[in-house]
């Protein structure tokens with residue numbers, strides 16, 4: 153892993169790619185074989201620190217306009233990257249393109265530059281033409297799968313429009329942006345925008361008129377359609393929107409599909425939406441895959457770390473401790489897992505809740521934790537993304553915890569390390585996640601955790617897909633790499649026995665005791681996170697590697713610092729006992745007693761709980777009346793019972809009565825409990841929220857385990873207190 157004073161890299165001009173093979177022929181693959189020898193450089197990278205520089209912008213044919221050339225120089229883009237030198241001429245020559253090039257290789261400029269140049273050539277906007285132009289005309293559409301990526305592309309477009317002093321305009325069309333959709337559509341209908349950048353659903357609304365009742369824009373003179381992350385657009389189920397948009401725009405247009413990974417599904421899109429496209433594939437010569445190319449940038453080092461699921465958290469904390477003042481992205485598979493681990497990380501690093509708040513002075517913090525996932529409010533997503541992007545790692549360590557919503561296309565400068573808690577369910581997402589680091593020629597490290605055993609096959613699985621990985625050593629508590637002794641059990645070749653690294657597991661107990669069992673919000677999040685992650689594991693496309701039946705669920709649960717196991721069919725009844733004996737010795741017997749730390753929320757919860765018990769009590773009383781009305785007298789009942797046991801007869805009448813009586817007896821007991829609780833509540837009704845703990849004490853004593861797990865815990869506690 154890169155140390156703080158080691159550097160990100162810049163290519164020595166003398167070591168520029170020796171050979172870039174290009175084909176101007178349609179349908180022929182363009183193979184840019186790159187010699188990516190790098191040199192260390194002590195300074196922070198500049199925008200131009202692209203190790204894959206090839207030719208100058210002036211080498212592009214047909215030539216770029218002077219104003220575009222100058223704008224690119226002004227932005228610090230001194231040379232083109234291979235994908236740019238290969239793609240821009242094709243689009244300028246009005247050819248359709250399908251472009252596959254590794255992450256961080258500069259695909260955005262590869263379509264934005266020719267798009268602006270084409271519009272200036274084919275649809276110039278000046279005083280004369282402006283009069284001829286239909287006011288709400290759109291000349292170009294760029295489609296992106298996510299809001300964040302659309303916003304990022306939009307920024308690049310605006311920057312170049314401004315620097316080239318273009319009269320063209322651009323507009324952002326993304327769902328849930330917090331704006332008024334109707335107003336936006338009316339504004340577009342009035343003034344139009346030469347370029348629309350957006351997500352498929354929102355673009356479809358605007359183009360097909362779903363918002364304003366009729367199309368907000370006129371597309372009959374549309375020149376260029378770009379679909380970025382094309383395979384992802386299809387994976388996300390946007391095919392119908394894409395088809396609808398394509399049906400509303402002229403067939404005589406230029407179309408470009410871009411991604412770092414192309415899938416089978418894209419073939420159909422190419423067939424229906426593109427006309428004889430040039431296929432451009434930028435390949436990277438691999439050092440690790442001998443004689444072959446790889447599908448990830450050469451400056452990206454991908455490592456796997458094999459360890460049991462309950463050591464991952466400690467490994468991450470140790471990694472961060474051994475490499476502070478860096479930017480980390482940690483991927484989880486579900487939104488619920490992100491929410492939970494965001495809380496745990498923030499608590500662990502001691503800056504909970506300040507992080508995503510707008511007014512925080514991040515610079516004062518040592519470790520800034522933030523989170524991002526698709527179910528977050530769009531405004532918060534935007535804010536978090538911007539803040540993480542702007543954080544300066546000279547002053548702070550920054551950790552972004554996220555789902556795959558942040559795996560595609562996002563260009564966050566200076567991300568040093570990407571950590572994957574587990575491989576993504578869709579193997580295609582893997583290089584995209586890794587590719588959030590090592591962008592534009594900088595060095596970067598991506599680490600993926602693998603459970604020992606079957607999951608280690610993933611290394612070969614990725615190698616076949618031209619994604620090389622190497623092993624990373626397990627970090628010990630003193631932050632040195634683990635080295636097995638010659639006498640070590642072969643099972644512990646990759647990581648030590650838990651008895652040799654007790655700190656790794658004691659971190660989990662610390663988190664449980666300090667946070668999960670003291671804050672109901674975190675406790676509930678822990679359960680949701682675990683359940684959602686287990687479900688997600690079952691969805692792995694490579695299910696023969698990620699075999700659910702081989703997953704050690706109890707170790708996974710321990711890795712989540714759970715204090716109770718959720719009721720899931722996947723757990724056998726003795727799993728509960730195993731968990732509470734082997735992994736966690738609970739110090740809590742009733743989960744109803746865990747309070748929300750947020751006082752109004754806790755008050756509302758207690759009120760609800762109270763109502764629940766009142767209802768139960770009411771019901772119990774009704775049942776008792778019913779039972780005593782219809783039951784024979786005690787003596788006759790006793791007689792019946794005696795008779796029943798003496799004769800061992802199975803008279804259905806007496807059996808039913810007996811059951812009813814027993815039920816009534818149970819309900820009466822519950823009623824008595826509820827009455828006692830009610831009494832305790834009315835005593836504390838006038839008490840303020842600070843007395844909540846006392847109420848919990850009462851609850852703790854009076855209410856039995858609410859779930860199967862709590863009863864088990866009670867059994868466990870009883871046994872141990874003996």
Ligand SMILES: Nc1ncnc2c1ncn2[C@@H]1O[C@H](COP(=O)(O)OP(=O)(O)OP(=O)(O)O)[C@@H](O)[C@H]1O
Nearest residue numbers: 199200229231233255256257258259260561563592
């Ligand atoms: N010619 C260039 N010279 C220097 N930097 C460049 C050049 N072109 C692009 N970059 C920078 O490279 C970074 C990555 O570019 P971009 O986001 O377009 O990559 P990408 O290929 O689209 O990656 P992904 O597949 O992850 O979406 C950006 O920060 C961009 O500013």
